[in-house]
Amino acid sequence: MASVTLEHVYKRFGDLVAVKDQSLEIKDKEFVVLVGPSGCGKSTTLRMIAGLEEISEGDIKIGDNIVNDVAPKDRDIAMVFQNYALYPHMNVYDNMAFGLKLRKFPKDEIERRVQEAADILGIEQLLERKPKQLSGGQRQRVALGRAIVREPQVFLMDEPLSNLDAKLRVQMRTELSKLHDELQTTMIYVTHDQTEAMTMGDRIVVLKDGVIQQVDDPLSLYNHPNNMFVGGFIGSPAMNFMDAKIEKEGDTYYIDGDGTFRIRVPEDKEDYIKDYAGKDVVFGVRPEDIVDTDINHDFEVKEDNSFEADVDVVEPMGSEIYLYLAEEGHSLIARVEAESKAQTGDTISLGVDLRKIHIFDAETEECIF
Ligand code: ATP
Incomplete structure (x- = not known):
């Protein structure tokens, strides 16, 4: 032993x-x-x-x-x-x-x-x-x-x-x-x-x-x-973190980035977030879970899981491209497919894979889901 x-x-x-x-x-x-x-x-x-x-x-x-x-x-x-x-x-x-x-x-x-x-x-x-x-x-x-x-x-x-x-x-x-x-x-x-x-x-x-x-x-x-x-x-490039608030509208919960983005909390995650309505959280999404909406992706992109951002830097890696994005004061990285046509200076539409997002308690930094 x-x-x-x-x-x-x-x-x-x-x-x-x-x-x-x-x-x-x-x-x-x-x-x-x-x-x-x-x-x-x-x-x-x-x-x-x-x-x-x-x-x-x-x-x-x-x-x-x-x-x-x-x-x-x-x-x-x-x-x-x-x-x-x-x-x-x-x-x-x-x-x-x-x-x-x-x-x-x-x-x-x-x-x-x-x-x-x-x-x-x-x-x-x-x-x-x-x-x-x-x-x-x-x-x-x-x-x-x-x-x-x-x-x-x-x-x-x-x-x-x-x-x-x-x-x-x-x-x-x-x-x-x-x-x-x-x-x-x-x-x-x-x-x-x-x-x-x-x-x-x-x-x-x-x-x-x-x-x-x-x-x-x-x-x-x-x-x-x-x-x-x-x-x-863990993970490279690192997970993106953005300050946000949980908002409840009717029966739906949203992750609200103070007007800059608004992303729906998936139904199967609502139970975790109920006590956070009105509270500050941190929204976490990995670079590969953000897609350029102009290219194929295996989930539906709607208004409540997408946002626009300016492309600051395009870094081609061969098999994929890292896009360094600026979104109203937030900086984030997306790891998109090599076919992406995004160019520095473009404003592009990005979709978020809701199955992969994370929410953290803003105070304790513990993961909520
Ligand atoms: P690294 O990746 O830089 O080697 P580490 O994670 O292995 O870092 P440790 O070497 O275990 O870190 O050190 C942990 C802490 O203990 C550090 O703040 C270090 O300065 C301190 N420390 C380590 N050895 C001693 C020592 N002999 N006397 C005083 N402080 C020490």
Whole structure:
């Protein structure tokens, strides 16, 4: 059993509370990604799991054992860092074998494990080389290899791909996911990059100011963010937010942007919004859920789900176009199909997919639907 459990964990550095009341259960064999902006406490959380940082309050369990006072080397975990931390004077084989030698593993067992890890990572031909004779991606593989040979119960990875160029990073993402499938070991991975989180994790933990905002699988997180922070952090380009008020007319509820737009609340969402009539809210819509009404879309565009906006910038991406729009003081982005003819300076009509919209409480920033 290699589940990892955090129970009401805190970390204080003097007056600063870097990790606040985190409770989390990571299942055996799960790939969990901790994601959030710089300083949100990702690394500190990981380092507490590794035993590199003391816990101020709460418990951390690996399997059924509380490990608060267990030394890092006795936790049966392996950690991979951003800077690889390879020994420059040792060749790849010795770098990978080093930890096992220290632990006095028999020579043939070391040989078997290093060869197996090298085979998994496709670095058999590099075993004699020194780190300075390797590319960034190869070094990162060696760093992974050094963790794999330990055959740990849990892998902890702190931004392991951030020193690689964009293309290699994408490739290594896939490789790490495959590696996880192959090794069937619990993995906890830290990144500030939401795309990395979305593409790799079975589940994602979104952190802000040391507090867990939401724990969910990637699609649930994307489609059902708990609050504005998660809605804005996950997804690129980011979700559009516009201040609005809920208005009731007869039996119908509208999201009113102070005369700039007026969008009908779908009938199946009215129950959520009833108590908000007359109140301030924030209207959230993802760029891909806004369409250029001149091109095909799979929903009906009527007066109560459309608005006009000026096109500020047109950014062709090849398969699609990002339109940067200005709408009476609101700036927003629409991700429209490549056939869109919209030009800078045009005023165009846009439709909103009502099935995908979100409303947030203006005060608490919590999602209403
Ligand atoms: P990044 O993505 O920039 O690495 P992070 O989310 O991993 O950020 P942490 O490194 O966990 O953030 O830091 C969380 C907070 O704790 C930050 O405000 C940081 O300045 C603070 N912090 C971290 N380590 C220490 C320390 N040893 N002493 C004092 N403050 C610290």
